[in-house]
Amino acid sequence: MTICTDERNCTNDVKTAIDCFMNGLIKRNPGELEFHQAVQEVTESLMPFIWNNRHYKDSQILERMTEPDRIIIFRVSWEDDQGNIRANRAWRVQFNNSIGPYKGGMRFHPTVTLSVLKFLGFEQVFKNSLTGLPMGGAKGGSNFNPKGKSDREIMRFCQSLMIELHRHIGEDTDVPAGDIGVGGREISYMFGQYKRLENRFVGTLTGKGLAFGGSLIRTEATGYGAAYFMENMLNHTGDSITGKTVAVSGSGNVALYCIKKVTDLGGKVITASDSSGFIHDPEGITAEKLVWLRELKEVKRGRIHEYAKQFKSAEFYEAKRPWDVKVDLAFPCATQNELNGEDAKQLVANGVIGIAEGANMPSTLKAIRIFLHAKVRFGPAKAANAGGVAVSGLEQSQNAMRIAWSADEVETRLIDIMKNIHTQCLRYGECDDGQLDYVKGANIAGFVKVADAMMAYGIV
Numbered sequence: 087m088t089i090c091t092d093e094r095n096c097t098n099d100v101k102t103a104i105d106c107f108m109n110g111l112i113k114r115n116p117g118e119l120e121f122h123q124a125v126q127e128v129t130e131s132l133m134p135f136i137w138n139n140r141h142y143k144d145s146q147i148l149e150r151m152t153e154p155d156r157i158i159i160f161r162v163s164w165e166d167d168q169g170n171i172r173a174n175r176a177w178r179v180q181f182n183n184s185i186g187p188y189k190g191g192m193r194f195h196p197t198v199t200l201s202v203l204k205f206l207g208f209e210q211v212f213k214n215s216l217t218g219l220p221m222g223g224a225k226g227g228s229n230f231n232p233k234g235k236s237d238r239e240i241m242r243f244c245q246s247l248m249i250e251l252h253r254h255i256g257e258d259t260d261v262p263a264g265d266i267g268v269g270g271r272e273i274s275y276m277f278g279q280y281k282r283l284e285n286r287f288v289g290t291l292t293g294k295g296l297a298f299g300g301s302l303i304r305t306e307a308t309g310y311g312a313a314y315f316m317e318n319m320l321n322h323t324g325d326s327i328t329g330k331t332v333a334v335s336g337s338g339n340v341a342l343y344c345i346k347k348v349t350d351l352g353g354k355v356i357t358a359s360d361s362s363g364f365i366h367d368p369e370g371i372t373a374e375k376l377v378w379l380r381e382l383k384e385v386k387r388g389r390i391h392e393y394a395k396q397f398k399s400a401e402f403y404e405a406k407r408p409w410d411v412k413v414d415l416a417f418p419c420a421t422q423n424e425l426n427g428e429d430a431k432q433l434v435a436n437g438v439i440g441i442a443e444g445a446n447m448p449s450t451l452k453a454i455r456i457f458l459h460a461k462v463r464f465g466p467a468k469a470a471n472a473g474g475v476a477v478s479g480l481e482q483s484q485n486a487m488r489i490a491w492s493a494d495e496v497e498t499r500l501i502d503i504m505k506n507i508h509t510q511c512l513r514y515g516e517c518d519d520g521q522l523d524y525v526k527g528a529n530i531a532g533f534v535k536v537a538d539a540m541m542a543y544g545i546v
Contacts, residue, residue, distance in 0.1 A: 104133045111152055118201035120422065120447075124208050125152055127451055127466075131529035135514075147537045154181045154207065157200070158254050162228060164246045166239050176247055178226035178254055178262075181207035184539040186220030187258055189475060189482075191265030193227035194272065202422075203227055206265075206446055210475070212532030213468040216507045219479035224260055226251075232267050244275035252280050257288040257486070263478045264293040266338075266421070270305075274298075289485025292478040301481035302493040303500065304474075309343030310497070311473015311504050312417055312444040312465075317351055318508035319440060319463045319524070328352030333413040335359045336420035337383050337390055340444045340474075344417050345371055345379075357408035359420060360390040364408040367393075367400035412436040419444030427452035434460045443467035454525060461521055469507050469528040476503045 107129055112122055129148070136142045158178040166172055177200060180188045190210040193203070203225045211223030228247065232240055255262060264273050273293045280290055287299075294300035303310070313327070320326050332348050332355045334341050345355045354370040358379065371379065375397060382388040394402035409416065409429035416438055418425045422445065430453035433441075441457055442465035443449060449457070457464040480499055484490055491499075507528075514534075515527020540546075 100134050100137055103137065104129055107133070107148065110149075115201075115204070118204060120199075120201045120205040121208065123423075123451060124205040124447060127447075127454065127525070128208075128212070128529050128533075131523075131526040132533055135530050135533075141541070142537055145541055147540055150540065151182060151211065151533075151536065152208065154179050154204065155183060156180050157204075158251075159200075160250045162230065162243060162247045162250070164239070164243045167236055174228050174230040174243070176226070176228035176230075176251070177203050178251060178260070179203045179207040179224060180254075180260055181223045181225070182211045182536060183222035183224075183260075184536050184543070185215060186222050187256075188224035188260035189214055189221035189263070189478065190224040190226070191263045192268045192272075192276075193225070193265040194230045194232050194267030195227070196229055196231045198227045198229045205422075209446060209468050211536060212529065213472045214475055214479075215532040215535045216469055216510060216528060217472050217476045217479060217503055218506055219476065219503075221261075221475065221479050221482075224262075225265075226262060227265065227268075230267075232272065237271070240272060241275045244272055245279040248276050248279035248283065251276075252283045255280075255290055257290050257482070261289065261478075261482060262291050263475070269293075269339075270295060270300075289482050292481040294481070296490075299481070299485050301477055301484055301496060302491070303496040304477045304481060305339055306343040306346070307477035307500060308340045308471060308474030309345070309419065309444060310347045311476065311500060312340070312344050312419070312442045312470045313347035313351060314473070314501055314504040315465050315470040315508060316348075316415060316417070316440055316442040316463075318505055319442070319465055322508070322512070322522075326352070327415070330354070330414040331356060331412075333357045333408045333411050333416045334444075335364070335408055335418050335424060335448075336445065337379065338419070340471075341417075341419035342376070342380055342383065344419050344444050345376055346373075348415075348417070349373060349376070353415065356413065357411055358390060358393070359408055362389050362391060363402055363404040363406050365390055365393045365400045365402050366408065366411055367397060369399040409433055410436075413438060415440045415442075417442050417444050418448035420448065421445055422447045423450050425449045425453050427456060429453060430456040433457075434462060438462060441465065442470040444471055446471060458523060458525065463522075464524055466525045466528050468532060469511055469524060472507055473500055473504060476500060 207225035214221040330353045332353045391402040394400040440463040510531035511527030514530035
């Protein structure tokens with residue numbers, strides 16, 4: 087990396103400016119590798135655009151956008167079922183509220199760190215901007231692990247967390263949602279405690295139960311949105327998902343509903359996975375098989391290898407990921423950095439024509455560069471993964487208006503939002519050789535809306 091004495095005043099070429107900017111960011115945020123990766127990916131797309139639009143550079147917009155508005159760190163003390171006192175750490179990273187109240191999920195997992203939440207919050211700023219809805223970007227969570235905990239233990243943890251968190255959130259301030267380890271049960275416990283503490287019934291959390299202000303299609307939205315974004319990418323060149331063989335990683339909400347919508351659109355999904363390995367079913371995960379798989383993962387909390395025992399057409403591959411399987415389309419829907427450079431090379435060698443990221447930052451920088459160099463259609467998470475937060479935004483709207491839309495109404499709005507995101511990517515994603523770079527398109531489109539708002543406010 088080229089070193090610059092002051093990245094703010096770098097007057098060399100764009101490549102040097104990127105290196106100088108990243109050098110400064112890394113010095114200010116030491117050891118935060120996930121955050122560095124997320125900013126690097128965005129900066130490589132944005133820096134040429136910023137240099138051609140000097141008002142953004144002169145106003146130091148990118149420097150300001152990579153610094154969170156505030157970070158709240160606090161202890162969560164709770165009591166387990168054996169009467170032992172336990173303590174965890176929790177965070178809320180309120181990254182940018184230039185275009186609306188902070189919006190982003192809460193993640194409960196042992197791997198949660200400040201770096202992970204900063205990367206997620208930074209990505210959320212761009213993702214929320216792309217939806218066209220008035221939502222800023224935030225992310226939060228705790229290193230608490232809900233696996234193996236009883237419902238009572240999870241309830242006590244969520245209630246203790248909300249005793250502090252409620253001071254910093256609100257329907258016009260910051261609206262958390264779910265994420266890894268935070269589903270309907272956890273959201274319900276947190277919302278119940280928020281309502282108790284605040285003595286108000288407002289849409290301060292999304293992902294709520296349908297009985298108390300939740301939205302239809304919210305559970306399905308991220309997976310559906312990834313499938314719709316892929317369909318838009320293919321439709322743009324006169325193609326479609328129909329008849330395509332598809333690899334999906336993961337078996338949580340995003341993966342399960344991505345499989346469902348891809349199947350509805352005529353594709354054949356032949357893989358699914360969890361942390362233990364993946365299954366390959368050459369006959370396809372049909373609608374009937376998906377019903378069985380959803381019960382296994384959502385109700386029984388079982389492992390993916392049980393699918394291969396139930397359906398003899400499938401084979402289980404322990405401790406492996408599905409990227410060696412020959413497919414037309416791939417949807418990484420599990421977790422960050424699950425698809426590396428070697429995986430990308432194998433997918434390209436096997437003839438993959440499209441990737442849509444269902445998880446947050448599931449592809450490494452090397453993998454992304456390989457896909458772009460090979461001219462594979464690549465839908466980055468901030469675009470392809472935006473369906474979930476889009477429907478969360480629609481839940482906020484329904485709460486504010488005290489109404490509830492039907493599933494068809496919500497899905498129609500979701501389809502329109504994903505189509506609009508694709509259109510924004512096209513606007514900024516065309517390259518000199520006529521190819522489309524969806525990473526560039528998503529980054530610039532997401533940036534411009536937030537940057538223009540920040541400039542309108544002056545120096546704040």
